[in-house]
Amino acid sequence: MKENTQNPLGNRIVEVLSKSGREKYNYKQIAAKAGIFDKKGRETIKQIINDFVDAKILLHAGRGKYCINPKYLTKENTGKNYVIGKLSVSRNGAAYVATEGIDDDDIFIAEGNLSNALHNDIVKVALFPARHKRRPEGQIVEIVDRSKKQLVGNISISKGIAYFIPDNPVYRRDILIPGQLLNGATTGDKVVVVITDWVAGTRSPLGEVVHVLGKPGDNNVEMSAILAEFDFPMKFSEAVEKECNKIDSVISEKEIATRRDFRNITTFTIDPADAKDFDDAISYENLGSGMHRVGIHIADVSHYVRPETIIDKEAYERGTSVYLVDRTICMLPEKLSNELCSLKPNEDKLCYSAVFDMDDHAKVHKEWFGRTIINSNRRFDYEEAQEIIETKQGDFSDVILKVHGLSQKLRQQRFDNNAVNFDTEEVRFKLDENGKPIGVYLKVQREANWLIEEMMLLANKRVAEKIGKKTSRFKEIKTFVYRIHDEPIGDKVENFKNFVAKLGLELKTGNHKQFTQSLNHLLEEAKGRNEYELLAKLSIRVMARAVYSTENIGHYGLAFPYYTHFTSPIRRYPDLMVHRLLDAYLHDKPSVNKSQYEEFCKHCSKMEQKATEAERTSIKYKQAEYLADKIGQVFEATVSGISKWGVFAELKETKCEGVIPIKRFDDDFYYIDDDNFTLIGLHTGKNIRFGDTIKVKVVEVDLQKKTMTFDVA
Numbered sequence: 235m236k237e238n239t240q241n242p243l244g245n246r247i248v249e250v251l252s253k254s255g256r257e258k259y260n261y262k263q264i265a266a267k268a269g270i271f272d273k274k275g276r277e278t279i280k281q282i283i284n285d286f287v288d289a290k291i292l293l294h295a296g297r298g299k300y301c302i303n304p305k306y307l308t309k310e311n312t313g314k315n316y317v318i319g320k321l322s323v324s325r326n327g328a329a330y331v332a333t334e335g336i337d338d339d340d341i342f343i344a345e346g347n348l349s350n351a352l353h354n355d356i357v358k359v360a361l362f363p364a365r366h367k368r369r370p371e372g373q374i375v376e377i378v379d380r381s382k383k384q385l386v387g388n389i390s391i392s393k394g395i396a397y398f399i400p401d402n403p404v405y406r407r408d409i410l411i412p413g414q415l416l417n418g419a420t421t422g423d424k425v426v427v428v429i430t431d432w433v434a435g436t437r438s439p440l441g442e443v444v445h446v447l448g449k450p451g452d453n454n455v456e457m458s459a460i461l462a463e464f465d466f467p468m469k470f471s472e473a474v475e476k477e478c479n480k481i482d483s484v485i486s487e488k489e490i491a492t493r494r495d496f497r498n499i500t501t502f503t504i505d506p507a508d509a510k511d512f513d514d515a516i517s518y519e520n521l522g523s524g525m526h527r528v529g530i531h532i533a534d535v536s537h538y539v540r541p542e543t544i545i546d547k548e549a550y551e552r553g554t555s556v557y558l559v560d561r562t563i564c565m566l567p568e569k570l571s572n573e574l575c576s577l578k579p580n581e582d583k584l585c586y587s588a589v590f591d592m593d594d595h596a597k598v599h600k601e602w603f604g605r606t607i608i609n610s611n612r613r614f615d616y617e618e619a620q621e622i623i624e625t626k627q628g629d630f631s632d633v634i635l636k637v638h639g640l641s642q643k644l645r646q647q648r649f650d651n652n653a654v655n656f657d658t659e660e661v662r663f664k665l666d667e668n669g670k671p672i673g674v675y676l677k678v679q680r681e682a683n684w685l686i687e688e689m690m691l692l693a694n695k696r697v698a699e700k701i702g703k704k705t706s707r708f709k710e711i712k713t714f715v716y717r718i719h720d721e722p723i724g725d726k727v728e729n730f731k732n733f734v735a736k737l738g739l740e741l742k743t744g745n746h747k748q749f750t751q752s753l754n755h756l757l758e759e760a761k762g763r764n765e766y767e768l769l770a771k772l773s774i775r776v777m778a779r780a781v782y783s784t785e786n787i788g789h790y791g792l793a794f795p796y797y798t799h800f801t802s803p804i805r806r807y808p809d810l811m812v813h814r815l816l817d818a819y820l821h822d823k824p825s826v827n828k829s830q831y832e833e834f835c836k837h838c839s840k841m842e843q844k845a846t847e848a849e850r851t852s853i854k855y856k857q858a859e860y861l862a863d864k865i866g867q868v869f870e871a872t873v874s875g876i877s878k879w880g881v882f883a884e885l886k887e888t889k890c891e892g893v894i895p896i897k898r899f900d901d902d903f904y905y906i907d908d909d910n911f912t913l914i915g916l917h918t919g920k921n922i923r924f925g926d927t928i929k930v931k932v933v934e935v936d937l938q939k940k941t942m943t944f945d946v947a
Contacts, residue, residue, distance in 0.1 A: 237437045243268065244282050247293065251302040258295035260720055262787040272791050298721055298778070309330070312504050315361050318378055323353040325403045330360050331372065332831060340369070347373035350432045350439065353404040354381035384426050384444065385409070386463045391421045400440055401938065402463070417443045421554040424450050426462040442522065451937065452819050453669030456855055457558055466556050474548050478567040481538055481572060485582055486786070487734035490607055493584070496529060497609040500632040500633050503577055504686050504712040507615040511564070512577040513804040515585070515610050516689055518633045524594045531585040532692040533575040535803035536813040539566070552833070553841025555805035558852040564805070571804050579610045586813050588693040588800070596643035603694055603816060606656040619682035630650045638681060648691070655757065656774060659767065661889045663856050669862040674888035689794065690801040697812065698796035701819055702786055712825035715835060717788040717799050720778035722749070731778045736910050737765060739892050764872050765925035768884070779843070781810050782835035784828050808838045815938050854940040857890040861942055862935045868947040876906060876913050881922055883944055892942030894930065899946070 243560045250267040265279040286292040290580040295301040319331040330340040359710035397410040424447045448455040509886035517529035539793040556563040564571045577583045591600040622628040664673035701714045731741045743753035760766045789797040803809040875882035880895040902915035911924035934943035
């Protein structure tokens with residue numbers, strides 16, 4: 235250990251992580267920060283990290299990541315007796331600050347020491363003197379970053395005093411609303427509130443109603459409440475709409491002259507039947523002699539949305555479009571997303587394109603990136619394209635089939651290169667005119683989806699390689715936005731391996747190749763079994779979360795050493811950044827500021843996760859709403875989990891998941907066999923096991939909590 239603390243490289247690691255404060259990194263990222271990029275150097279970094287963990291200079295921070303022990307942070311970063319972390323408040327009021335992701339070192343915060351902090355706030359904590367063998371305690375002295383700009387809940391007015399009661403029980407403070415700030419809200423209304431003042435030492439803050447959503451239970455009210463809960467705006471400001479309306483819709487001849495013209499090349503789009511924005515198109519030319527030219531044309535949002543404009547700032551704040559069950563909240567105003575930038579058929583459209591000359595084996599011999607103009611010949615939905623692939627007949631069938639053939643080659647190459655094959659189903663709803671779900675179905679990926687997917691993956695990969703690889707043109711690696719996916723989480727992999735073994739399946743966890751091949755084989759083998767969908771979900775949870783970063787560590791799941799997001803700038807801000815950076819570097823512009831773009835990446839990753847959570851919440855609500863009028867009905871289900879609270883079951887046809895409370899099992903004394911994921915009756919020997927098919931009866935649905943309660947039928 236002595237060697238490493240005196241080793242300049244060891245000192246460098248401590249220095250860079252100390253400056254990074256509470257951030258967490260894997261060994262590749264730590265190596266990059268220390269300026270080490272070669273394989274041998276990374277192995278040295280690994281050894282130093284292991285030594286530092288043993289010495290508690292570094293701490294494990296989950297997902298194969300590490301952070302500096304708070305006591306080694308520089309004084310400028312936190313101060314001598316302070317740490318910074320995220321506050322977590324449970325439903326029963328217990329509050330802890332997580333420091334660097336280490337559960338054992340979470341700091342207990344008594345209610346009287348919470349100050350004005352709320353759940354998920356980033357806070358600065360003054361540590362109390364340590365007590366022997368006691369959990370560390372502290373007092374919150376500063377709110378570093380508020381997690382919530384607005385809260386959702388109901389108004390209660392009693393004896394002339396108005397209170398706001400948050401829907402989420404982890405926000406344990408009622409908010410006092412002065413009468414003049416109710417903005418028309420009455421008792422029982424679901425509203426959105428912002429905190430306007432919070433006097434130190436007082437329990438309840440003051441707030442203002444900024445949106446009256448309406449009465450609970452109405453579809454528009456509940457969907458708007460979900461958006462507000464995750465801090466997504468419900469509409470664009472007048473200033474943004476006004477600026478957007480000024481954009482010229484006419485494409486000038488001068489602009490066309492600067493672009494490569496694809497208007498006479500066969501071009502098509504394939505999208506969902508209900509899509510309104512078409513941000514990618516594909517062109518095809520047969521070059522003869524077994525060569526093909528495929529163009530992947532992406533809406534040139536960067537032409538219309540300039541940096542630092544009010545539209546650009548709004549798009550950055552949103553970070554992404556949000557897809558709820560019944561609506562899309564676009565990142566860009568409708569004039570851009572559904573009109574100017576939407577690659578509608580038979581209209582001239584500006585694009586940024588990746589063009590590849592490939593042989594019959596889908597090997598790329600030549601590539602080109604740049605601004606283009608296209609005119610799509612035909613818009614297909616996925617069902618139409620799938621029918622052409624299956625019947626080999628229909629509009630542009632020769633072109634569709636050629637591109638399909640190349641996409642199949644690309645797909646096979648990807649799996650041969652040890653990509654993970656996640657083949658999951660997505661829940662979709664049939665809604666009536668009031669947004670009420672009248673049916674549930676599962677969306678399954680097929681060849682038409684894979685055709686588009688593989689072409690988009692090709693463009694994303696080759697753009698990342700163009701900038702990320704050292705070449706004669708780019709001798710120095712310039713700052714770029716990558717889509718990275720870390721290695722699977724070690725302890726979760728082992729738990730998953732043990733779990734599948736109990737089901738009679740095998741998972742090998744040696745190196746990358748062995749693990750991915752084994753996982754793909756396992757999922758293929760499990761198809762047709764009751765446990766398949768649950769195993770697919772669990773295998774995804776084993777994986778790290780993909781994020782945006784300027785530090786490239788590759789994409790584990792796709793098995794790509796270089797990967798980015800280039801193909802959806804209408805709905806993802808990182809893609810817009812990638813378009814701008816690619817164009818700048820192709821024109822020999824200098825590298826952008828890395829630390830600034832890393833902050834951009836963190837923001838976009840955070841907004842993407844929030845959008846995903848909002849989408850899942852809307853699905854949970856619609857599933858609960860779908861079952862609300864089916865109390866007493868019996869459905870076939872798969873056991874999806876077992877805990878001390880009860881047995882979780884997922885309905886086979888609709889994927890609605892509910893819980894059978896443990897108290898419902900009253901015919902015996904039941905205990906949990908953790909090793910075999912089974913609930914067992916002590917006297918009768920009856921058992922319910924993960925993956926079993928059972929029949930359940932719907933007994934209760936709580937729309938506000940989005941929960942469903944079942945009983946064994």
